[in-house]
Amino acid sequence: MFTKQDYTAGEHDEVLSRTWFKLVNIELVGYSRDYWSYRRELADRHLLIVAGSEWNRVVVDGQALATYSGMVVACRPGQSVEIGVTSEEGHPLYLLYFEKGSVGPTVIDHPTAENQQSRDLEEESRIPAAPAICGQIHRSWLSEGLADKMRAQATFHELLALIIEYQGQETVKLLAKVKAEIDRNYSEEITIERLAVASGISRYHLMRIFRDRYGKSIGEYVTGIRLHHAKQLMQKREHSIHEIAGMVGFQSESYFRTVFKKQVGMAPAAYLRNRSFKVAAYSWPILGHLLPLQTIPFAAPMDHYWTDDYRRRYGSDVVIQLGHEYEFNRNVLRQAQPDLIIGLDSTISPEEEQRLQEIAPVLLLPWMSADWRSHLLLVAEALGRTHEGEQWLEQYDRQARSVREQVQPIIKDDTVLVLKISTDGLFVWGRKAMTVLYDDLKITPAPLVNEIEWFEPIEAWQLATYNADRLVVSVDNDTASRLLWDKLQQSKHWTTLAAVKHHAVHSLPGHSSWVFPWIEYTAWNHKLLLDNAPICFCAPIPQNTAR
Numbered sequence: 001m002f003t004k005q006d007y008t009a010g011e012h013d014e015v016l017s018r019t020w021f022k023l024v025n026i027e028l029v030g031y032s033r034d035y036w037s038y039r040r041e042l043a044d045r046h047l048l049i050v051a052g053s054e055w056n057r058v059v060v061d062g063q064a065l066a067t068y069s070g071m072v073v074a075c076r077p078g079q080s081v082e083i084g085v086t087s088e089e090g091h092p093l094y095l096l097y098f099e100k101g102s103v104g105p106t107v108i109d110h111p112t113a114e115n116q117q118s119r120d121l122e123e124e125s126r127i128p129a130a131p132a133i134c135g136q137i138h139r140s141w142l143s144e145g146l147a148d149k150m151r152a153q154a155t156f157h158e159l160l161a162l163i164i165e166y167q168g169q170e171t172v173k174l175l176a177k178v179k180a181e182i183d184r185n186y187s188e189e190i191t192i193e194r195l196a197v198a199s200g201i202s203r204y205h206l207m208r209i210f211r212d213r214y215g216k217s218i219g220e221y222v223t224g225i226r227l228h229h230a231k232q233l234m235q236k237r238e239h240s241i242h243e244i245a246g247m248v249g250f251q252s253e254s255y256f257r258t259v260f261k262k263q264v265g266m267a268p269a270a271y272l273r274n275r276s277f278k279v280a281a282y283s284w285p286i287l288g289h290l291l292p293l294q295t296i297p298f299a300a301p302m303d304h305y306w307t308d309d310y311r312r313r314y315g316s317d318v319v320i321q322l323g324h325e326y327e328f329n330r331n332v333l334r335q336a337q338p339d340l341i342i343g344l345d346s347t348i349s350p351e352e353e354q355r356l357q358e359i360a361p362v363l364l365l366p367w368m369s370a371d372w373r374s375h376l377l378l379v380a381e382a383l384g385r386t387h388e389g390e391q392w393l394e395q396y397d398r399q400a401r402s403v404r405e406q407v408q409p410i411i412k413d414d415t416v417l418v419l420k421i422s423t424d425g426l427f428v429w430g431r432k433a434m435t436v437l438y439d440d441l442k443i444t445p446a447p448l449v450n451e452i453e454w455f456e457p458i459e460a461w462q463l464a465t466y467n468a469d470r471l472v473v474s475v476d477n478d479t480a481s482r483l484l485w486d487k488l489q490q491s492k493h494w495t496t497l498a499a500v501k502h503h504a505v506h507s508l509p510g511h512s513s514w515v516f517p518w519i520e521y522t523a524w525n526h527k528l529l530l531d532n533a534p535i536c537f538c539a540p541i542p543q544n545t546a547r
Contacts, residue, residue, distance in 0.1 A: 018102050018103045019100060019101070019102055019103075020100065020101050020102075020103060021098055021099070021100045021156070021157065021160055022098060022099050022100070022153070023096060023097075023098050023137070023141075023152060023153055023156040024045060024097045024098055024099055025095075025096075025097045025141075026094060026095065026096050026097070026134070026137055026138050026141050026152070027094070027095040027097075028092050028093075028094055028138055029083055029084065029085060029092055029093050029094070029095065030085055030092040039081075039082065039083050039084065040080070040081070040082045040323055041080075041081055042078060042079070042080055042081070043075050043076070043077055043078065043079050043080075043081050043097075044077060045077050045097050045098065045099060046074070046075070046076060046077060046097070046098050046099065046100055047074070047075040047076075047079075047081065047095060047096065047097055047098075048072055048073070048074055048075075048094075048095075048096040048098070048159075048163075049072070049073040049075065049081070049083060049093060049094070049095060049096075050070075050071070050072050050093060050094040050095075050096065050127075050130045050131060050134045051067040051068065051069065051070070051071040051072075051073075051093050051131075052069055052091025052092055052093050052094075052131040053067070053068070053069050053091040054066075054067055054068055054069070054478070055067075055085060055091075055478065056071075056083070056084070056085055056091070056093040057082070057083060057084040057085065058071075058073060058081075058082070058083055058093070059080075059081070059082035059083075060073060060075055060079055060080070060081055060082075061079050061080050065124070066215045067093075068126075069091065069128070069131060070126055070127050070128040070129070070130050070131060071124065071125075071126060071130075072124070072125040072126075072127050072130050072159075072163060073123065073124050074123035074124075074125075074163070080321070083095065091131060094131070094134040094137075094138065096134065096137070096156065096159075098156070123167075125162075125163045125166045125167060125172075126166065127159070127162050127163065127166060129162065130159060130162070133155060133158065133159050133162075134159070136155050137152050137155045137156055137159070140152035140155065171209060174199045174200065174201060175199075175209060175210060175213050175214075177198065177199055178195050178198065178199045178201075178206065178210065178218075179214070179221075181195060181198055181199075182195070182218070182221060182222055182225060183225065186222060186225045186226050186229065186248065186249055187226075187229075187247060187248055187249040188249060189249070190222055190249070192206065192207060192218060195218065206218075222249075223259060223263065224263075226248040226249050226250065227248075227259070227260060227263055227264065229247075229248045230244050230245075230247075230248045230256070230260070231271070231317065233247060233248070234268060234271065234272055235272075235275060237272075241253055241256070241257070241268050244256075245257075256268075265291060265294070266294040270294045271296070274294070274295055274296045274317075275296075277339050277340075277383070278298035278299070278336065278337070278338040278339045278340075279295060279297045279298055279299075279338060279339065279340050279341075279342065279383070280297060280298060280299040280300070280320070280322070280333055280336070280338040280340065280341045280342070280360070281297040281299065281300040281301075281322075281342055281343075282301075282322065282329070282341050282342060282343035282344075282348065282356070283301070283342075283343045283344045283347050283348075284300060284301045285344065285367075285519055285520060285521070285522055286300070286342045286343065286344070286365075286379070287300060287522075287524070288520060288522025288523060288524035288525050289365075289372075289375055289376050289379045289522050289523050289524070290342075290379065291524045292376065292389075292392045292523045292524055292527065293376075293379065293380055293383060293385050293388055293389060293392070294388070295383060295385070296317045296318070297318060298318070298319050298320060298336065298338055299318065299319065299320035299321070299322055299332070299333060299336055299338060300318050300320075300321070300322060301321065301322040301323065319336070320332050320333070320336045326352055326355075330355060330356070330359065333356070333359050333360070334359050337359075337360070338359070338360045339360060339361075340360060340361055340362075340363065340382060340383070341356050341359065341360050341361070341362045341363070342362075342363045342364075342365070342379060342382065343356075343362065343363075343364050343365070344364065344365055344367040345364040345365060345366055345367055346367045346368055347367075348364055361382075363378065363379070363382045365378055365379070367518070367521070368518070371435075372435075372521050372522055372523055372526060373393060373523075375521075375522070375523075376389050376392070376393065376522075376523040377389050377390070377393075392523070396523075396526075396527060396530070397440075399530060400436075400440040400441060400530060403441060403530060403533050403534055404440075404441045404442060406534050406537075406538070407441065407443075407533060407534065407537040407538070410537050410538065411443055411470065411537060413444065414444070414469035414470045414504065415444045415445060415446040415447065415467070415468050415469045415470070416437060416443050416444065416445060416446060416468060416469070416470045416471075416472060417445070417446040417449060417463075417466050417468035417470070417471055417472070417499075418433075418434050418437065418471075418472045418473075418474070418508070419463070419471055419472065419473050419474070420455065420474050421473065421474065421475045421476065421481050421484055421485050421488070422476045422481050423476065423478060423480040423481055423484075424457075425457055425484070426457065426458050426459065426460065426463075426484075426488070427455045427456065427457050427458065428449065428452060428455060428456045428458055428466065429452075429454075429455050429517065430449060430452030430453045430454050430455055430456065431445060431449060431450055431452060431453060432453045432454055432517075432518075432521075433453075433454050433455055433517035433518075435526070436526050436529040436530050436533065437472070437529075437533070440526075440530065441530075441533060446466045446467060446468035446469075447466060447467055448465070448466050449466070454517055454518055455517060460488055460491055460493040460494065461493050463493060463494070463497060464493070464496070464497060467498075468497075468498075468499055469498065469499060469502075469504060470499050470504040470505070470506065471497070471499045471500070471504065471505045471506065472506045472507075472508050472536060473485075473505060473506070473507055473508070474507070474508045475507075506536045506537055507536060508529075508532060508533075508536045
């Protein structure tokens with residue numbers, strides 16, 4: 001695809017008049033409870049991805065996109081594409097593979113390959129009617145009749161017309177201009193005022209629509225671009241940190257180091273050290289033990305929606321993206337020649353372990369039989385970083401003692417029950433799942449919780465049987481979960497609970513991995529829970545507002 005901003009109005013019309021498009025195939029992707037079935041492919045031709053809801057999963061070249069109904073993403077051949085539908089309430093998404101060509105001589109120079117890549121990644125359109133149009137195309141395409149095939153092509157061209165019309169909208173063009181200004185001049189001083197003048201949009205309106213369009217503020221985007229280029233320069237090892245800081249637009253080396261450590265999670269020196277030892281995280285939960293040790297994997301699976309936090313920090317640093325097929329992973333690892341492969345004993349068979357041992361040394365963590373602290377120390381020992389692992393645990397324990405002192409005057413001797421609300425219903429989180437609260441913070445679990453290791457599904461009427469003095473509620477951020485939470489709060493089973501009557505209900509920010517807590521039984525995730533504990537207990541939540 002191409003966008004109108006690449007050409008003048010006349011050139012754009014001339015290009016369109018000579019360009020043809022032909023639909024080659026359309027596929028519908030629906031919900032599957034087996035998350036291992038998420039598709040990942042290299043597009044072998046031009047592709048339109050049409051999302052039907054927020055619960056669609058779209059990742060292009062490692063960049064996870066925030067989906068919504070009517071989102072259309074154009075991909076070029078050779079781009080890495082990962083797609084899926086993450087909830088039963090999510091509408092299916094469509095993949096439209098097509099070819100395009102030009103009739104007659106080409107007289108207009110197209111942008112360079114480098115600019116073409118950055119522009120194509122930007123080709124996202126908001127077409128509310130797109131899912132319905134794709135439904136029509138799909139039904140016609142499945143028909144054996146020639147007339148229906150022609151109707152599919154005609155409807156496909158109707159969709160293309162809507163995309164071109166959308167990309168011609170003034171706001172879309174102006175935002176693309178702002179983003180291009182940042183991409184070209186990231187090393188200069190970039191202010192909101194400068195961008196507002198360049199785009200002709202007021203600064204406040206620009207800040208709002210930029211965040212709406214790209215999911216981050218202008219400042220966050222500028223910082224991300226600068227750090228991306230800084231990492232590339234650092235890996236070449238041709239410049240000092242002081243020189244790199246100035247080259248990518250930071251005012252001082254000290255400020256660059258501060259921002260780098262905050263965003264990346266480690267100092268520049270630690271980041272560079274990571275590039276000399278190649279670790280393959282064969283199972284993605286391993287990332288939750290590598291990050292506390294300030295280790296970035298050379299190879300890792302990054303194609304699941306639970307890994308978004310990792311992807312935002314390190315997605316561009318993972319050189320080899322692993323999949324979920326043993327043979328594929330072995331082939332890419334054999335070529336990459338990692339120094340160490342780390343996985344989970346619960347997901348890798350003895351036969352597969354032996355095959356991996358032929359490629360590199362393998363460490364399999366005893367996932368269900370040992371606790372997360374033991375896992376962290378095993379990884380640290382394998383990396384030759386035992387001291388760092390012990391230091392991290394000591395710091396974690398100091399923080400736990402500090403948090404315990406903050407919440408103890410509030411909790412006192414009250415018993416606590418953690419309630420998870422998701423699209424699948426209500427769940428009580430068990431002793432091992434909530435070890436941060438019950439073990440690290442010494443909070444007394446409600447009766448019966450000690451009998452649950454990970455979680456137990458319950459009905460609303462069963463809440464009273466736990467006889468909890470306080471409730472900690474985590475609600476998934478989707479429509480079905482929020483509706484279930486609202487419905488629960490209106491029920492007699494909820495309003496008659498002692499904790500509710502005494503205003504002893506707290507909110508704990510959830511995490512996607514909490515669908516299956518044993519998957520994120522890692523040092524990183526426990527630290528996140530510990531960070532949120534003071535916020536959770538210091539302010540009980542009013543009814544109908546917890547999320």
